[in-house]
């Protein structure tokens with residue numbers, strides 16, 4: 001007779017609140033990867049060390065900045081600056097967080113979704129309602145609202161008598177105090193909305209779906225991730241096969257049609273080319289130095305040689321004498337082709353003679369005169385640049401934040 005099967009307990013997954021911003025962008029970022037060695041990085045270590053100094057000060061514990069710097073293996077002076085900033089900023093917002101507890105570890109197990117959420121809240125106050133503060137020492141280059149939601153949910157799940165939590169970010173680099181503004185009331189998250197958010201978030205995480213983008217730079221899987229590897233192969237193909245041999249039209253044909261894919265590959269290729277460009281200058285300088293030391297040329301052993309070619313250039317300097325002589329020998333109809341006006345140098349010279357507070361006006365008046373003479377050209381130059389996309393958190397708090 002067939003034995004009844006023992007029910008298998010669902011595999012329980014776990015996520016830290018601090019991983020929620022990346023996880024909300026890419027569920028696969030939380031997939032365990034045996035090839036990955038976990039490392040927080042220098043900035044994260046400095047942040048952790050800074051938070052420990054804040055926790056010590058809030059609880060009245062004495063500490064030695066050097067000991068904490070050694071513990072986290074960070075620079076003592078950098079930590080002293082971070083610690084001083086955290087404390088002075090805290091003092092400016094402390095009235096919002098009466099009787100604060102710091103570095104509060106919390107967890108919540110969601111049985112139906114078989115998921116565990118953990119996190120350590122920087123500052124938690126349970127005196128005049130539930131209030132949490134997340135002090136950030138790094139860059140706000142991702143939308144951190146998922147992290148704040150996760151901390152807020154943890155706070156509410158561990159304090160069942162509350163139904164809302166005041167949540168805010170204290171950001172060191174921007175000198176900003178940012179209360180959440182996407183709740184029903186400015187600064188608050190509510191239990192029911194957080195539970196709905198968590199339910200969707202847990203399902204998203206269980207999907208394990210990949211979504212690559214700028215955020216991949218923060219992912220511990222970025223060196224082994226199959227999605228990234230595939231994209232790098234495509235970018236490398238564009239760079240190596242087509243860049244060397246293809247025409248601009250052929251390369252354009254090869255690039256993806258989807259604007260997001262085009263942007264992703266485009267940024268990768270642009271970054272690789274910029275790096276190549278920058279490094280190529282350094283390499284050329286290094287080679288010139290060594291080849292000059294070796295007599296100005298070196299053979300490659302294959303019938304070719306690398307040579308430092310010296311070429312003297314003789315740019316003409318525009319002086320009163322040289323200009324008046326040039327005017328006497330150049331036919332008048334060729335003046336436009338021969339004589340150029342250096343706009344930058346002219347602006348500098350005019351501003352140097354204008355009185356204080358008059359420089360801009362005098363220069364604008366000069367430009368208008370040149371425009372009236374028809375000798376100001378307007379050219380549109382197109383150049384590629386990679387820009388940051390403003391984080392949603394910063395955008396959402398554009399009107400509600402305050403400097404600290």
Ligand code: SF4
Nearest residue numbers: 026212216219222225
């Ligand atoms: S590297 Fe990017 S795509 Fe790959 S798992 Fe990490 S975040 Fe997702």
